[in-house]
Amino acid sequence: MPTRQPRQPTPGTGGEHFAVLDPATGEAFGEAPDQRPDELDAVVGRAHEAWRGWRADRDTRTAALLTAADAVEAAGTEIAPLLTREQGKPLAESYAEIARTAARLRYFAELDPAPRPLTDGRPVRSEIRWRPLGPVAAIVPWNFPLQLASAKLAPALAAGNTVVLKPSPFTPLATRLLGTVLSAALPENVLTIVTGHEPLGARLASHPGIRHVTFTGSVPTGRAVAAGAAASLGRVTLELGGNDAAVLLADVDVERIADRLFWAAFRNCGQVCMAVKRVYAPARLYSDVVEALAQRAKTAVVGAGLDPGTELGPVNNAPQLARVERYTAQALADGARAAAGGHRLDRPGYFHAPTILADVPPDSPVVTEEQFGPVLPVLPYRSLDEAVEAANGTGFGLGGSVWGTDLDRAEAVADRLECGTAWINHHAELSLAQPFAGIKDSGLGVAGGPWGLYGNLRPFVVHRPEEA
Ligand code: NAD
Numbered sequence: 001m002p003t004r005q006p007r008q009p010t011p012g013t014g015g016e017h018f019a020v021l022d023p024a025t026g027e028a029f030g031e032a033p034d035q036r037p038d039e040l041d042a043v044v045g046r047a048h049e050a051w052r053g054w055r056a057d058r059d060t061r062t063a064a065l066l067t068a069a070d071a072v073e074a075a076g077t078e079i080a081p082l083l084t085r086e087q088g089k090p091l092a093e094s095y096a097e098i099a100r101t102a103a104r105l106r107y108f109a110e111l112d113p114a115p116r117p118l119t120d121g122r123p124v125r126s127e128i129r130w131r132p133l134g135p136v137a138a139i140v141p142w143n144f145p146l147q148l149a150s151a152k153l154a155p156a157l158a159a160g161n162t163v164v165l166k167p168s169p170f171t172p173l174a175t176r177l178l179g180t181v182l183s184a185a186l187p188e189n190v191l192t193i194v195t196g197h198e199p200l201g202a203r204l205a206s207h208p209g210i211r212h213v214t215f216t217g218s219v220p221t222g223r224a225v226a227a228g229a230a231a232s233l234g235r236v237t238l239e240l241g242g243n244d245a246a247v248l249l250a251d252v253d254v255e256r257i258a259d260r261l262f263w264a265a266f267r268n269c270g271q272v273c274m275a276v277k278r279v280y281a282p283a284r285l286y287s288d289v290v291e292a293l294a295q296r297a298k299t300a301v302v303g304a305g306l307d308p309g310t311e312l313g314p315v316n317n318a319p320q321l322a323r324v325e326r327y328t329a330q331a332l333a334d335g336a337r338a339a340a341g342g343h344r345l346d347r348p349g350y351f352h353a354p355t356i357l358a359d360v361p362p363d364s365p366v367v368t369e370e371q372f373g374p375v376l377p378v379l380p381y382r383s384l385d386e387a388v389e390a391a392n393g394t395g396f397g398l399g400g401s402v403w404g405t406d407l408d409r410a411e412a413v414a415d416r417l418e419c420g421t422a423w424i425n426h427h428a429e430l431s432l433a434q435p436f437a438g439i440k441d442s443g444l445g446v447a448g449g450p451w452g453l454y455g456n457l458r459p460f461v462v463h464r465p466e467e468a
Pocket of ligand 1: 139140141142143144148166167168169198200201202203205216217218219221222224225239240241242272273274370372398438442443
């Protein structure tokens with residue numbers, strides 16, 4: 001089969017495959033089908049056909065999804081190394097993604113959208129019943145391929161919809177394997193994985209047979225997805241970028257929180273929508289905070305995700321590494337100081353040194369935009385109002401956190417953050433049961449918990465008189 005590199009702009013022709021690279025080496029190690037956008041008519045048509053049977057019986061769906069969850073866990077030793085190979089993350093983090101995927105399937109399998117009576121005093125028995133929407137398009141990025149796929153397909157399938165899932169061309173392989181494992185537990189065409197380059201995703205998002213597009217990715221692509229879906233007036237859920245701030249209070253115990261704060265920024269090599277991407281420290285503690293984080297950046301074990309002992313893998317792909325280098329170089333040119341790192345590593349693959357930037361001008365793009373990599377700017381503040389204003393002062397609103405010893409005081413500050421989730425002395429700890437909803441440019445709609453299920457359902461109301 002002919003192969004080509006990811007991210008080439010031209011779509012493939014019939015039977016073509018594209019190469020998948022190992023970010024730890026930069027070398028191709030696998031390939032995936034480069035599907036043409038015009039294949040989607042048949043794919044969506046089959047998803048629509050399969051929907052008729054899948055929506056009919058909730059108990060059958062629950063049983064199938066519970067079986068699917070067991071199957072995912074059983075296949076963990078096969079899926080995890082593949083995920084690490086194409087994504088770069090340490091193996092333990094790949095296993096965590098798989099565990100989360102199974103947990104999500106179980107959670108949504110058992111969530112019951114029970115009919116709800118409407119009581120308003122009239123002599124009518126009214127009831128809200130929840131109906132599925134139809135074929136759902138799920139489009140996901142490369143940072144958490146399985147976890148994000150499951151966040152979409154588990155509620156969509158549990159609600160009685162069928163799903164066409166498109167992973168990023170940088171990370172198609174573990175998702176394809178997941179699809180094979182899940183499909184063994186599901187009726188045919190209830191879940192279909194499509195892989196390929198743009199405009200495959202754009203065509204999927206705007207396909208007239210798709211009734212809900214659930215998308216996770218960058219803000220510009222999210223806008224394009226929403227514009228595309230407008231043509232068919234399908235429902236759209238967008239989980240987009242973030243630029244989360246961590247605000248440290250004057251009573252923070254720096255040494256006590258430093259490990260947790262560091263990993264809240266650097267887990268998955270900083271490629272987490274809800275990573276800490278800016279730290280605001282009181283001026284009096286500024287040098288202590290910079291030093292504590294720099295010391296952890298200098299000692300973190302960077303290496304291939306498959307190597308035992310690796311704590312921080314490579315950046316996932318070459319364009320992303322270039323972006324991280326660009327933000328860092330710009331900050332250094334603007335007068336910032338690299339307290340740790342500040343450069344890519346001189347070795348094959350897409351490795352960048354964990355980087356702590358001090359004395360960064362607040363308007364440097366590494367502060368105002370989403371760097372999405374192993375780079376963390378630390379900024380001093382003089383008054384708490386100034387810190388809160390800066391934390392809220394970007395176009396993003398995904399998450400935020402406040403760190404201190406007096407929990408009441410920390411909660412009062414957390415309450416002032418303009419975002420979807422605020423943590424105290426933690427960051428990015430999410431429950432399956434909670435709503436997940438970014439504000440401003442960070443998203444549209446609500447995922448997670450029962451809200452995620454209802455986001456895949458429509459209300460259908462039956463009015464019945466008390467007497468004929
Ligand atoms: P991206 O927007 O480039 O791509 C995301 C997905 O969309 C990929 O599958 C891609 O192939 C596809 N795509 C590209 N162009 C498209 C188009 N015109 N129409 C439809 N689909 C298209 O994002 P990325 O670089 O893969 O991922 C990083 C971004 O994802 C970051 O901004 C990060 O913050 C965000 N993200 C958000 C969340 C969240 O829950 N809010 C979670 C993880 C990542």
